[in-house]
Every structure is written in structure tokens, then in C-alpha cells.
Amino acid sequence: xxxxxxxxxxxxxxxxxxxxxxxxxxxxxxxxxxxxxxxxxxxxxxxxxxxxxxxxxxxxxxxxxxxxxxxxxxxxxxxxxxxxxxxxxxxxxxxxxxxxxxxxxxxxxxxxxxxxxxxxxxxxxxxxxxxxxxxxxxxxxxxxxxxxxxxxxxxxxxxxxxxxxxxxxxxxxxxxxxxxxxxxxxxxxxxxxxxxxxxxxxxxxxxxxxxxxxxxxxxxxxxxxxxxxxxxxxxxxxxxxxxxxxxxxxxxxxxxxxxxxxxxxxxxxxxxxxxxxxxxxxxxxxxxxxxxxxxxxxxxxxxxxxxxxxxxxxxxxxxxxxxxxxxxxxxxxxxxxxxxxxxxxxxxxxxxxxxxxxxxxxxxxxxxxxxxxxxxxxxxxxxxxxxxxxxxxxxxxxxxxxxxxxxxxxxxxxxxxxxxxxxxxxxxxxxxxx
Amino acid sequence: xxxxxxxxxxxxxxxxxxxxxxxxxxxxxxxxxxxxxxxxxxxxxxxxxxxxxxxxxxxxxxxxxxxxxxxxxxxxxxxxxxxxxxxxxxxxxxxxxxxxxxxxxxxxxxxxxxxxxxxxxxxxxxxxxxxxxxxxxxxxxxxxxxxxxxxxxxxxxxxxxxxxxxxxxxxxxxxxxxxxxxxxxxxxxxxxxxxxxxxxxxxxxxxxxxxxxxxxxxxxxxxxxxxxxxxxxxxxxxxxxxxxxxxxxxxxxxxxxxxxxxxxxxxxxxxxxxxxxxxxxxxxxxxxxxxxxxxxxxxxxxxxxxxxxxxxxxxxxxxxxxxxxxxxxxxxxxxxxxxxxxxxxxxxxxxxxxxxxxxxxxxxxxxxxxxxxxxxxxxxxxxxxxxxxxxxxxxxxxxxxxxxxxxxxxxxxxxxxxxxxxxxxxxxxxxxxx
Numbered sequence: 023x024x025x026x027x028x029x030x031x032x033x034x035x036x037x038x039x040x041x042x043x044x045x046x047x048x049x050x051x052x053x054x055x056x057x058x059x060x061x062x063x064x065x066x067x068x069x070x071x072x073x074x075x076x077x078x079x080x081x082x083x084x085x086x087x088x089x090x091x092x093x094x095x096x097x098x099x100x101x102x103x104x105x106x107x108x109x110x111x112x113x114x115x116x117x118x119x120x121x122x123x124x125x126x127x128x129x130x131x132x133x134x135x136x137x138x139x140x141x142x143x144x145x146x147x148x149x150x151x152x153x154x155x156x157x158x159x160x161x162x163x164x165x166x167x168x169x170x171x172x173x174x175x176x177x178x179x180x181x182x183x184x185x186x187x188x189x190x191x192x193x194x195x196x197x198x199x200x201x202x203x204x205x206x207x208x209x210x211x212x213x214x215x216x217x218x219x220x221x222x223x224x225x226x227x228x229x230x231x232x233x234x235x236x237x238x239x240x241x242x243x244x245x246x247x248x249x250x251x252x253x254x255x256x257x258x259x260x261x262x263x264x265x266x267x268x269x270x271x272x273x274x275x276x277x278x279x280x281x282x283x284x285x286x287x288x289x290x291x292x293x294x295x296x297x298x299x300x301x302x303x304x305x306x307x308x309x310x311x312x313x314x315x316x317x318x319x320x321x322x323x324x325x326x327x328x329x330x331x332x333x334x335x336x337x338x339x340x341x342x343x344x345x346x347x348x349x350x351x352x353x354x355x356x357x358x359x360x361x362x363x364x365x366x367x368x369x370x371x372x373x374x375x376x377x378x379x380x381x382x383x384x385x386x387x388x389x390x391x392x393x394x395x396x397x398x399x400x401x402x403x404x405x406x407x408x409x410x411x412x413x414x415x416x417x418x419x420x421x422x423x424x425x426x427x428x429x430x431x432x433x434x435x436x437x438x439x440x441x442x443x444x445x446x447x448x449x450x451x452x453x454x455x456x
Numbered sequence: 457x458x459x460x461x462x463x464x465x466x467x468x469x470x471x472x473x474x475x476x477x478x479x480x481x482x483x484x485x486x487x488x489x490x491x492x493x494x495x496x497x498x499x500x501x502x503x504x505x506x507x508x509x510x511x512x513x514x515x516x517x518x519x520x521x522x523x524x525x526x527x528x529x530x531x532x533x534x535x536x537x538x539x540x541x542x543x544x545x546x547x548x549x550x551x552x553x554x555x556x557x558x559x560x561x562x563x564x565x566x567x568x569x570x571x572x573x574x575x576x577x578x579x580x581x582x583x584x585x586x587x588x589x590x591x592x593x594x595x596x597x598x599x600x601x602x603x604x605x606x607x608x609x610x611x612x613x614x615x616x617x618x619x620x621x622x623x624x625x626x627x628x629x630x631x632x633x634x635x636x637x638x639x640x641x642x643x644x645x646x647x648x649x650x651x652x653x654x655x656x657x658x659x660x661x662x663x664x665x666x667x668x669x670x671x672x673x674x675x676x677x678x679x680x681x682x683x684x685x686x687x688x689x690x691x692x693x694x695x696x697x698x699x700x701x702x703x704x705x706x707x708x709x710x711x712x713x714x715x716x717x718x719x720x721x722x723x724x725x726x727x728x729x730x731x732x733x734x735x736x737x738x739x740x741x742x743x744x745x746x747x748x749x750x751x752x753x754x755x756x757x758x759x760x761x762x763x764x765x766x767x768x769x770x771x772x773x774x775x776x777x778x779x780x781x782x783x784x785x786x787x788x789x790x791x792x793x794x795x796x797x798x799x800x801x802x803x804x805x806x807x808x809x810x811x812x813x814x815x816x817x818x819x820x821x822x823x824x825x826x827x828x829x830x831x832x833x834x835x836x837x838x839x840x841x842x843x844x845x846x847x848x849x850x851x852x853x854x855x856x857x858x859x860x861x862x863x864x865x866x867x868x869x870x871x872x873x874x875x876x877x878x879x880x881x882x883x884x885x886x887x888x889x890x
Contacts, residue, residue, distance in 0.1 A: 067658075068631055068658070069629065069631045069632060070628065070629075070631075070656075070839075071628040071629045071630075071839070071840060071843065071844060072629055072632070073629060074629060074633075074637065074641070075843070075844060075845070075846070075848055076848070081629060081631060081632030081633065084632060085631045085632040102538075103537055103753055104536075104754070105752065105753070105754070105785070106754050106787040106789075106790070107782070107785070107786075107787050107788075125662065125663075125664070126631055126658065126660075126662065127658070127660045127662060128660065128661075128662055128663075130660060130697055130698050131698065131723075132696050132697060132698065132699075132720060132723035132724045132725075133658075133660045133696055133697065133720075133723070135720075135722075135723035135745065135746055136657060136658060136696060136720045136723045136743075136745040136746070137658060139723075139745060139746045139749055140657065140658070140720070140723075140745030140746060141657065141744070141745060142658075143749075144748035144749060144752070144785075145748070145778065145783065145784060145785065145815070147783060150785055194504065194505040195503065195504075195505045195506055195507060195508060195515060196505075197502055197503045197504075197515060197519045197560055198503060198506070198515030198518060198519035199508075199515065203508065207508070222504075223570060223574065223575065224501075224502070224560065224561070224567075224570060224571060224574070224576075226560075226561045226562065226564060226567045227562075228559065228560065228561060228562055229559075229562075230559070262566050262567055262570060263564055263566060263567065264564050264565065264566065264727045264730060264731065265566075265699055265725065265727040265728045265730075265731050266727075266730075266731040266734075286566055286567075286569075286570045286574070288569075289565070289566035289567070289569035289570045289573075289574075289727075290566045290725060290727060291566075291699065291724060291725020291726075291727060291728055292725075293698045293699040293700075293723075293724060293725060293728065294699045294725055294727065294728055296698060296699075296700075297698065297699050297700040300700075309570075310575070311569065311570040311573060311574030311575060312569055312570070312573045312574060312750075314578035314579070315573055315577075315578065315749075315750040315757045315758055316746075316749040316750040316757065318539065318578070318756065319537055319539070319753065319756060320538070320539070320540050322752065322753060323749045323750065323757075324749055344579065348541070349579065349581060350579060351539070351541070351578075351579065351584055352541075353540040353541050354541075355540075356540070381579070405504075405505070406505060409505065409509075410505060410509060411509070412509070414509055414510070
């Protein structure tokens with residue numbers, strides 16, 4: 023790129039029609055001039071060659087991604103990460119906002135991902151270190167998407183739970199356990215007060231636990247628990263499988279008694295989820311395998327909230343995400359960013375998704391999670407905290423409701439009040455040193 | 457996990473039936489005991505809780521992933537990368553081989569990805585830094601997959617090109633250019649000697665270049681070029697789109713005159729590609745957006761050859777990958793690893809995929825690429841090297857054939873022999889300083 027060409031990739035945001043552009047925020051480290059590097063980042067993700075040889079034309083005004091803001095944030099003696107092949111010497115750390123014209127590809131998730139996380143982002147000349155920090159969509163783009171069918175309000179109506187977090191539980195053990203004892207564990211947990219008993223994200227449709235049989239037994243157990251407790255329950259069946267099986271498995275799970283389905287979003291693909299959303303009659307819940315492979319490092323890859331926004335766009339009613347606590351190796355700020363992305367009111371007519379931050383939770387962590395989030399619009403998803411409770415799943419689920427009963431009155435569990443119910447006392451003792 | 461439990465996640469490889477297990481190689485850095493960390497890595501990706509509370513049972517013998525080899529490779533004063541939340545202090549770097557029982561999920565790509573790149577890999581207690589280095593499948597697992605329909609031999613038969621690299625070219629410009637002039641560029645390149653004129657991976661089905669119209673004009677231009685040159689040509693149409701559009705777009709592209717289709721593998725999803733493979737009548741070619749987000753760092757994420765193996769498994773006949781040269785920020789060793797994964801004979805009955813290492817190539821880089829690979833079973837995919845050639849696309853394509861004519865006789869272009877054809881001389885002059 024010639025110095026003269028750089029200007030073609032810069033624009034004044036006020037001069038552009040906001041409805042025509044996605045807004046992208048990247049962090050990057052470059053060895054040369056930041057303006058040239060930022061222009062390359064734009065060029066490579068849009069009009070890399072903007073004219074034919076020998077013809078006087080320029081596709082940039084309509085089709086180029088354009089820098090609308092560029093800040094130098096630091097001067098570094100070396101790149102933040104050592105790379106192969108080696109990149110040595112001083113780097114300039116920058117933050118850039120780019121307006122990307124969505125007319126280049128339209129409201130299609132695979133093409134969107136290709137544009138903002140493709141060769142343009144990761145192979146722009148002079149930019150070995152780059153991270154997509156956030157993405158914003160104009161209403162004209164969002165309006166092409168259905169988003170969640172139920173959303174938070176819809177989930178609450180299904181469960182008739184309006185004033186507290188929604189209690190999920192990951193049925194454990196799962197890998198290797200046959201459907202009948204698996205259903206019995208769920209039944210106990212529902213009777214103890216769990217709202218949603220869920221399959222582990224690793225539990226598929228294997229011969230030792232066929233989905234149809236599992237859904238049938240869990241569906242019966244669910245109805246029995248609903249009759250015993252008088253309140254609605256959800257069985258969240260994992261239908262993660264090959265894309266061409268998703269609608270069949272959705273139908274089989276629902277016909278047999280599941281009333282929500284889990285999909286591992288990235289492994290299946292967000293576009294396949296969007297396809298499933300058109301067909302689904304029950305809530306879709308996302309799980310997060312693979313995402314951390316691209317999101318953990320502070321200066322490289324993509325911020326996890328980008329995937330949260332895309333999962334909401336694809337139509338998930340609830341999004342399970344790495345939560346608080348040292349086990350999940352995710353900063354409190356990042357968890358809160360993801361929760362905010364689920365709830366962001368600036369998302370067209372698309373409903374919010376229920377954020378479900380998870381990881382080694384139990385009655386002993388509920389207070390911290392609740393106070394850190396600051397409101398009740400979240401799902402809480404213990405595994406061992408319910409199914410590894412010393413009194414069994416019924417006691418584990420009861421301990422969550424008991425913990426909430428304390429917190430709902432404004433009291434703290436740290437230290438706990440006198441005369442705790444036995445299940446809550448056992449949970450605090452077993453899981454509290456975590 | 458209690459010290460006693462660790463042993464349940466170790467096994468002697470000779471005692472296992474190799475047909476029942478995937479073999480995984482991970483690099484990781486841990487703060488505590490390597491044996492405990494490796495056991496957690498296995499536990500979290502399989503039987504995290506292997507028994508019910510109060511019942512004497514153990515699902516590990518049949519269902520646990522098991523360490524079969526653990527080596528300490530270095531003692532580090534700090535983790536290789538600074539993280540948020542911070543992890544400080546000495547780390548032990550390890551390499552581990554794990555046998556993962558595929559009965560846990562069966563021959564399903566999304567469940568495979570969830571198992572080996574999910575919560576198990578990235579959230580194992582004590583392992584903040586981890587990279588999946590490689591994966592090996594037993595024949596019993598591979599036999600469930602179709603793999604490539606054409607493979608290298610099939611592509612060569614379609615093109616009647618048997619003894620040299622296959623010459624692809626990315627038609628440029630593309631974003632913003634209408635189908636008629638776009639077809640004219642391709643026609644010139646085919647007539648100059650290009651085998652496969654391809655859409656850019658960013659070129660979808662937008663209103664300014666509808667796929668059906670583009671395929672029709674390119675199809676006509678292709679037939680005209682075949683008649684003019686007397687040899688078969690391929691038009692590689694990018695059908696990357698929402699999953700529920702893939703078969704429709706495949707059919708529209710093929711009916712109108714495309715005879716190969718491009719899919720951005722990760723953005724669309726490997727499982728959707730496997731679905732398309734069942735339907736496709738023409739070669740499927742992969743492009744690599746998003747992959748670098750998880751593969752660039754030497755010690756974190758996943759090695760790109762894992763995705764190459766999975767793309768071959770999903771059925772791609774050719775796999776475009778970051779190639780040689782500084783622009784692609786990929787080590788020569790990594791490119792060669794990916795080429796080897798395409799060709800690996802130890803892959804059941806699944807055909808090899810044509811490796812297509814790309815990035816800023818031209819007649820000036822062909823010699824280095826050819827000699828580094830060491831044989832002719834690769835695709836060569838210039839963009840500007842053909843379509844930005846000073847003599848136009850016909851000259852750019854001719855320069856590739858002319859360069860090959862020199863190399864095929866065992867001569868070098870560095871320095872070039874006397875009496876070079878004009879197109880090749882111009883290519884070396886324009887692109888040779890790269």
C-alpha cells in the first residue's frame with residue numbers, strides 16, 4: 023500500500039450512515055506506522071485490491087472498511103507474546119474502531135465471522151498481535167435475525183419463577199451412567215427445588231444413553247416432580263450432534279419429554295443454531311466448549327463477549343459461560359462483560375438471553391455471584407454443588423433454595439445465621455472452603 | 457481429586473484396545489504436581505464425577521480419558537503468557553499423551569470438538585496454559601467418515617494435470633466488482649494458463665454480485681476458456697453462507713456453471729461441511745478464516761494441523777491454509793505439518809486432501825514453495841500475483857506456467873536463466889522483491 027492509499031481507509035464517522043456499518047473494536051500491536059497498519063487491517067477485511075489493473079476505478083468509498091478512530095495505547099519493547107516465526111523489537115499498541123460495511127456480505131453469520139475474524143484480522147501486514155474486542159450491529163442488520171424465542175421473560179413464564187435466579191443443575195455422574203439412574207438423580211434434584219436439570223455438555227446420543235430413551239425417562243421424572251412439587255420444571259437435553267441431526271434430535275427429545283435443549287454453540291456452529299432456532303419449539307441453551315481457545319489471552323484472539331453477542335443473535339434463550347471463581351480462569355470484569363452482552367438493551371428488537379455464569383458453584387458461592395452481578399436476572403448452574411451434595415441431589419437442590427431464602431431477606435451467609443437448615447449447613451461445610 | 461484417585465486416570469497403552477481410543481497430545485503448564493494436573497485434564501474431558509454419592513461404582517475403566525505418557529519438558533519461572541486473572545510463580549511445562557475413549561460420544565464432529573477442546577482442556581484445575589498439539593484417530597472411528605469425494609487424484613483427473621502443482625488464482629478485485637467484469641478477469645486468467653479461478657473467501661452472495669448470476673457468467677467464461685485452450689478448467693464459487701443455504705447454493709452454483717465450491721470451514725462449521733459433503737457433486741475446497749484466532753500462539757490453543765485433519769475428515773478435497781512467506785506469520789515447520797496432515801497415509805481409507813498453502817504468492821515465490829514442499833502435490837494460489845500482474849490476469853497466469861517450465865527442467869529462477877518470456881520477467885520484477 024502506498025502512503026497515498028492509506029487515506030482511502032479512513033473516514034469521519036459523522037460522514038457515514040450508521041445503519042450501513044458494523045462497528046468493530048480491535049486491539050493490535052504493530053511494528054511500523056499505526057496508520058498504515060490500521061489501513062491494512064481495513065483493506066484485508068474488505069477491498070484488498072480496490073481496482074482493476076489499468077482501469078480508473080475505486081471500490082473503497084462504498085465497500086472499504088474504514089478507520090474511524092485510532093489511539094496509541096502503549097509503546098512496547100517487544101510484542102506481548104513471543105511468536106513463531108519470531109517477531110522482535112519495539113511495537114506500538116493501538117486500539118482502533120472500524121466501520122465495516124455490511125453490504126459486503128449481508129446478515130449472514132458465517133460471512134460475518136469470516137470478515138471480522140478472518141484473514142483480514144489475523145494476517146494484516148505488520149500486525150502479528152491482534153484481538154477483536156467488541157462488535158456492534160446497527161438495527162438494519164439486527165432486524166434480519168430472530169434472536170431468542172423465549173428470552174428471559176419467556177423462561178421465567180415457563181418456570182413461573184420471577185423474583186430470583188433460575189437454578190440449573192448439571193446431572194452428575196453422566197458419562198457412562200444409564201438413563202434410568204440418571205433420571206432418578208434428576209427427579210431427586212427437581213423435588214429438592216431445582217428448576218432445570220440439565221445434561222452435561224459432553225453427554226450426547228451414545229448407545230449407552232440414547233437421547234430418545236433418556237428424554238423419555240427424564241420427561242416422566244420431570245412430570246412426576248412437577249406433580250409432587252406443584253411447580254413447573256425443565257429437563258434440558260443435550261442435542262449437540264452433527265448439524266443434519268439437530269432438528270431430528272430436537273423433535274425426538276421434545277416428543278419424549280424434554281422441554282429445553284442444549285447445544286454446544288461453537289462446535290456445532292452458530293449458523294446451525296440459527297437454523298435450529300427457526301424450527302425449535304422449546305428454549306435453546308448454549309454451552310461454551312472451544313470458545314476459550316480463542317479468548318483467554320488478554321491481547322490476542324477475540325473477546326468472549328463477541329461470541330456472547332453472536333450466540334444471542336443466533337437465538338439462544340440462555341447462554342452458559344465461564345463464571346466467577348478461580349476454577350474458570352476468567353476475570354470478574356470479563357464475566358460481567360458477557361452478562362452485559364446478554365442483557366444489552368441496545369440490540370434492536372432482539373430479546374435478552376439469560377446469562378448463566380458457571381463453574382464449581384454451590385450454595386456456598388451463590389451470595390458472591392448474586393452480589394457481583396447485582397440483580398436476579400441470571401441462571402446459576404452447579405454440578406457437584408447439587409449432585410455431589412452429601413445428602414444427595416435433593417439435598418443439594420434444597421441447599422440452593424435455602425441459601426436464596428437467606429439472601430432474599432438481605433442477610434448474609436458469611437457468617438451464616440443461626441439455625442441453618444441441615445442441607446444448607448452441609449453445603450457450606452462441604453463446598454464452602456472452595 | 458484425592459491422591460488415590462489420580463491413578464484411575466493413568467493407563468498402560470499396551471493394555472488398551474487401540475481401536476477404542478483417540479490419541480491426543482497436549483502441551484500444558486501447571487503450577488502443581490504434573491500427575492495431578494494431567495489426571496484433571498483427563499477427568500474434566502470425560503468422567504468428571506465417576507460415581508454416584510453413596511454408591512460403590514466407578515465409570516473410569518470404560519469411560520475415562522487416560523494418561524498414557526507424561527513428560528516434563530521445562531521448568532518455567534512464570535507462565536509463558538501473562539493472564540487475567542493473573543497467574544504468577546513457577547510452572548512446570550509438560551507434554552502428555554491421552555487415550556480418549558470415543559465410545560463416550562461416537563463419530564460426531566461437534567462432540568469430538570467439545571471433548572478435546574472444551575471445558576476439559578481449557579478449564580482443568582491447575583492448567584491455565586494448554587495447547588492441543590495433535591490428534592490421531594483409529595480406523596474404527598475414521599470408517600464412519602466419508603472424507604474427500606475427489607481427493608488429489610480426483611482433482612487431477614478433472615483438470616488433466618498430473619505432473620505439476622495445481623494453479624489456483626483468487627480473482628481480484630472482488631468486493632464491489634459486478635459479475636460481468638469479474639468473469640472477464642477469470643476468462644483472461646484461464647486463457648493464460650490458470651487451472652482454477654476462485655472467488656475470494658470474502659465474496660458471498662450479495663445483491664451486487666448474486667451467486668447464481670456470477671456462476672452463470674463465470675461458467676460461460678470457463679467453457680469459452682476450455683474451448684480456447686483445449687484443457688479443462690474449474691470455477692471455484694464461494695458458497696459460504698448460512699448452513700441452511702449450503703445445499704441450495706451448491707446446486708445453484710453448479711447448475712449455473714461452477715464446478716467446484718469454496719466453504720469457509722470454521723465459520724460455517726465442520727459438521728455443516730460434512731452434511732454438504734453428502735450432497736455435493738463437485739469438489740469442496742476449504743478456506744481458513746478464524747482458525748488463526750486459536751492457533752497462532754506456540755503454547756496456547758490448538759495446533760492448526762488438528763483443524764487440517766478435521767477438515768480432511770469433514771470431506772474437503774483441497775484445503776487452503778496459511779502458507780510460506782513472512783506475510784502469513786506461520787513458521788515453515790507449521791506449514792509443513794499442515795501439508796503432512798493433508799497427505800498422511802495413516803488415515804484409514806480416507807483420501808488425501810490437496811494442500812494449498814497460500815499468501816502473497818506469485819511466479820517469484822513458486823520455486824521456494826516447491827522446493828520447501830519437495831514434491832508437486834500441492835495447490836498454488838496467488839491473488840495479486842495473477843490478477844495484479846502488470847500484463848493483466850492472462851500475463852499473470854502465463855507467468856506461473858512459465859516459471860514452472862523452468863523449474864520442471866531442474867533449473868532455478870534465482871538467478872533467472874537468460875531469455876525469459878516477457879510475462880515471467882515482469883512477474884519477477886514486480887513481485888520478486890517480496
